[in-house]
Amino acid sequence: MRKILLLLIVLFSTSLNAQIVKKILKYSTVFGSYTESSPLTQTSQYFVTQAGDLVDVTPEQSNDYMVTFGIRKIARMDYENKAEKFYDGTESLSSLNSNIGAIKGLEYLFQYSKGSQQNREFQSQRYFIRYIANYWVAKVELQQNGLINLDYKTADLRLRLPIGKKFSVSAGAAVRTHQPYGYSPIATYLEDLPWWDLAYEYGFQDNYYGIDSDNDGELDSNDWWWSNEEGERIADTDLDFRRNDYEDIVNDYNETELNAIGQLGTLSAVIGADYYHFRDKWWIHSWGNIFPKHKHIFGDEAYSYETFTGKDDWVDFNYGLIFGWNINKSIGIFTEYEKTKFWDKNLVFLKAGINFRL
Amino acid sequence: MKNITLLLLLFIGFKAYSQEYKDDISICQFSASFTSDAEIDLKFFKDHFLYNFKIEKDKKIFDAEKVKYLPTVIVFSNGKEILRLESGISLKLPEDSKEQIEQKINSLIESKF
Numbered sequence: 060m061r062k063i064l065l066l067l068i069v070l071f072s073t074s075l076n077a078q079i080v081k082k083i084l085k086y087s088t089v090f091g092s093y094t095e096s097s098p099l100t101q102t103s104q105y106f107v108t109q110a111g112d113l114v115d116v117t118p119e120q121s122n123d124y125m126v127t128f129g130i131r132k133i134a135r136m137d138y139e140n141k142a143e144k145f146y147d148g149t150e151s152l153s154s155l156n157s158n159i160g161a162i163k164g165l166e167y168l169f170q171y172s173k174g175s176q177q178n179r180e181f182q183s184q185r186y187f188i189r190y191i192a193n194y195w196v197a198k199v200e201l202q203q204n205g206l207i208n209l210d211y212k213t214a215d216l217r218l219r220l221p222i223g224k225k226f227s228v229s230a231g232a233a234v235r236t237h238q239p240y241g242y243s244p245i246a247t248y249l250e251d252l253p254w255w256d257l258a259y260e261y262g263f264q265d266n267y268y269g270i271d272s273d274n275d276g277e278l279d280s281n282d283w284w285w286s287n288e289e290g291e292r293i294a295d296t297d298l299d300f301r302r303n304d305y306e307d308i309v310n311d312y313n314e315t316e317l318n319a320i321g322q323l324g325t326l327s328a329v330i331g332a333d334y335y336h337f338r339d340k341w342w343i344h345s346w347g348n349i350f351p352k353h354k355h356i357f358g359d360e361a362y363s364y365e366t367f368t369g370k371d372d373w374v375d376f377n378y379g380l381i382f383g384w385n386i387n388k389s390i391g392i393f394t395e396y397e398k399t400k401f402w403d404k405n406l407v408f409l410k411a412g413i414n415f416r417l
Numbered sequence: 418m419k420n421i422t423l424l425l426l427l428f429i430g431f432k433a434y435s436q437e438y439k440d441d442i443s444i445c446q447f448s449a450s451f452t453s454d455a456e457i458d459l460k461f462f463k464d465h466f467l468y469n470f471k472i473e474k475d476k477k478i479f480d481a482e483k484v485k486y487l488p489t490v491i492v493f494s495n496g497k498e499i500l501r502l503e504s505g506i507s508l509k510l511p512e513d514s515k516e517q518i519e520q521k522i523n524s525l526i527e528s529k530f
Binding site for chain 1: 437440496529530
């Protein structure tokens, strides 16, 4: 009897699991793509030797390429057309930025890319899961883009109150990870130490020399020439060194120091609103979120934005508006505007246009 | 200029509100108290917007949608009628009404992916 019961439970749970998996995967697309293209044309660079020979020193560039694979179940908003017959991972969907999607229920995107652009190897990944119910919405997102040094994670849980069919307000909490914004390691370093100390730390060495400009046997000015770790002369003056080499040292120092601090996590209260109306003739999709109160929850608190600003009630926000209007059979206008202000980062996107169908 | 913008917004808002029963995916059943036995149960489609209009109360909507038979079920998607099921003179909706509605909605959702 026990065995039969166990068997029934196993059969039932297997069939239940199969149903859940089927429901999760319904409408999803597994995709993979490979793209390769010639790199952007580069201006030729030449070097003339002491003997007057011309040498082409234009850096050789290999083709740009990208391999992408993933699985997606993201519905297009009614105003969005499917760009291609197939998904290749380059699609941009406004539904990912707003609080509502084209459908209720589960939507997700798991995507991984690897490639090379302008001779730079990179990896990118994007994971997105959102569940929209009648009265709540949950979202988890991770974005890492090696090309633009983006590393962003967020988890968002809200209660949602639909007001009519088109408008809804939401309130809840969001955890966002971020770099130590507002903190510049090099600025802090230069507050206490001279700039050349950092060059010494990276193995560079300066060498004093005097300049007798008018050949009267007396020194009129002085400068320093610079050598690298191997003792090779790499710059003739301080200015030459700061122009051509010091920039890389500063960038490396900033990156190393920021990486050593690691990611910080902020828990924020969030209030949002969404409006969506679509007809073939005209449509409007707008959303907005305000993050008015914050609490540092992980990472080194000494570098938190809360510590930097000295308060926990700075206002972060983002909003967007997409509008389209087919004025008549021949003329249509459209606009898209998005603005994000998170910590000390300001991002704006604007697109507007008009179509005449002849 | 401000007033014109305000008026335009109010007009757009009113236009949008006045046809709210056609928004998104909406399933509307047009019936009357004397045909309530012939109605179909729409609870199965609760993930979408459901409306039950009665001729005694909502005559204007019946006229606007040119409903000739009772009951009638109309499925709208963003203002467009995508399916109409009519009872005809038998006062009975087709046996496979639910299947037809489900099929239509599924193909509509599928087209979004």
